[in-house]
Amino acid sequence: SQWGEENLQALSIQEGEDVTMNCSYKTYTTVVQWYRQKSGKGPALIILIRSNEREKRSGRLRATLDTSSQSSSLSITGTLATDTAVYFCATDAGNTRKLIFGLGTTLQVQP
Amino acid sequence: GPKVLQIPSHQIIDMGQMVTLNCDPVSNHLYFYWYKQILGQQMEFLVNFYNGKVMEKSKLFKDQFSVERPDGSYFTLKIQPTALEDSAVYFCASSFPGDSDYTFGSGTRLLVI
Numbered sequence: 001s002q003w004g005e006e007n008l009q010a011l012s013i014q015e016g017e018d019v020t021m022n023c024s025y026k027t028y029t030t031v032v033q034w035y036r037q038k039s040g041k042g043p044a045l046i047i048l049i050r051s052n053e054r055e056k057r058s059g060r061l062r063a064t065l066d067t068s069s070q071s072s073s074l075s076i077t078g079t080l081a082t083d084t085a086v087y088f089c090a091t092d093a094g095n096t097r098k099l100i101f102g103l104g105t106t107l108q109v110q111p
Numbered sequence: 112g113p114k115v116l117q118i119p120s121h122q123i124i125d126m127g128q129m130v131t132l133n134c135d136p137v138s139n140h141l142y143f144y145w146y147k148q149i150l151g152q153q154m155e156f157l158v159n160f161y162n163g164k165v166m167e168k169s170k171l172f173k174d175q176f177s178v179e180r181p182d183g184s185y186f187t188l189k190i191q192p193t194a195l196e197d198s199a200v201y202f203c204a205s206s207f208p209g210d211s212d213y214t215f216g217s218g219t220r221l222l223v224i
């Protein structure tokens with residue numbers, strides 16, 4: 001498998017709290033993408049971090065990438081109920097035009 | 112933003128019958144993909160497609176599966192014949208050459224009975 005066991009999680013938090021999700025991967029990638037999938041919808045890209053970056057921010061989102069440990073994290077600050085979704089990280093296995101998705105973290109934000 | 116449209120959104124079909132899933136990708140995108148997601152599980156790569164040809168397919172892309180995009184119309188996934196284990200949500204995606212990010216459709220929920 002491409003993925004470490006810790007990628008599969010379910011988290012339930014209160015609105016306003018901060019949350020961090022982790023993923024680890026086993027093969028080389030040029031980029032780690034984080035997708036959000038809301039119930040009944042397709043995944044939507046929310047942040048992308050390249051192999052030459054250690055951190056990337058976009059609004060309330062922060063992604064980190066450690067290529068030496070082959071791990072990435074996604075943090076959301078000041079969560080909203082509308083952040084409730086499944087969050088997937090995805091790698092490109094060396095830019096092969098084939099995104100490989102992790103198992104996902106189910107995040108429930110209680111209003 | 113630009114969208115990928117998938118038709119139909121739901122399909123119920125008898126085992127053994129043929130089904131065609133349709134995808135209208137983002138207009139200037141040239142790479143197309145199909146993914147399969149069983150309820151609550153991860154997105155699994157099936158196939159990618161560029162310049163009229165399949166570039167790579169996974170082990171999940173059985174012999175009963177085929178893809179095509181005749182003359183710039185819908186990008187289609189055909190399953191013939193269908194099996195019970197083909198029940199899943201099928202997502203189409205597209206991307207632009209040189210871009211890493213994909214645009215996904217909302218999926219077609221296929222139930223084989």
